[in-house]
Amino acid sequence: MLTVYGMSDSGNCYKPRLLLSLLDRPFRHVEVSTRDGSTRTAEFLKRNPAGQCPLLELDDGRLLAESNAILVYLATETPFLPDDPFERAQTLRWMFFEQNAHEVSIAVRRSLSVYPERAGVATPERMALTLQNGLNALGVMERHLADHAWFGPGRPSVADIALYPYTATAGDGGFSLEGFPSVRRWLADLEALPGFQPVGWAPTEAA
Structure with a gap:
């Protein structure tokens, strides 16, 4: 299952959650925050050295950061991203x-x-x-x-x-x-x- 690491009150972190909901794709949300230091822990920095969220983790363990890059990946081969x-x-x-x-x-x-x-x-x-x-x-x-x-x-x-x-x-x-x-x-x-x-x-x- 896809995992989205992000802040509930961040618009950037909300973007992939919204797209996944519109696509009716199951995913897991893990709350992390730039405000409480949880994106600056050694564990999280191994996942994203920039110490930022959102962060998408695929089923195979690959990781993708940056909200708009995540949107493009998730929308590929769906109506939300044109083929032309x-x-x-x-x-x-x-x-x-x-x-x-x-x-x-x-x-x-x-x-x-x-x-x-x-x-x-x-x-x-x-x-x-x-x-x-x-x-x-x-x-x-x-x-x-x-x-x-x-x-x-x-x-x-x-x-x-x-x-x-x-x-x-x-x-x-x-x-x-x-x-x-x-x-x-x-x-x-x-x-x-x-x-x-x-x-x-x-x-x-x-x-």
Whole structure:
């Protein structure tokens, strides 16, 4: 059985859990956290020297880190990752956008807002910068979604799953989605997919 090591309250760790639920694939969740030091133990560092989660362990013991790499692996040969090279590249493009523009602003501002231990680095300048950059990222998404149902090629894809968690929880970082109707429609459509589980969900036993 697949094992996903991750934090229940991390959007990045939620991504593979959501995809596995949408695919109706059984897996085991093991709670680890960058906040309590459990990803910095010698045992965990043997699994991922970067000391980060999520981390996917395959049945044969192979290990894969980085949330979007895990999504691509799990989605291969499923409807969530296109076979056509150009459509696949377009899907990956949005996943790169998520990491390079979206996550570094919206997720970071959320982290600075909700984790007390990060209050010391939540300077007014950094909060203002992440707010503006996050609004810019949401604007890019809004313009795309005004003419497209999904970030995948006409259907839900790993790009949608990558972008969903920190968009859905953007309010935690002080972002309002009121001015982004297409983004709000997209969130509702993804939440209506069979097998959807909300942000923060993790099975307590083998699914």
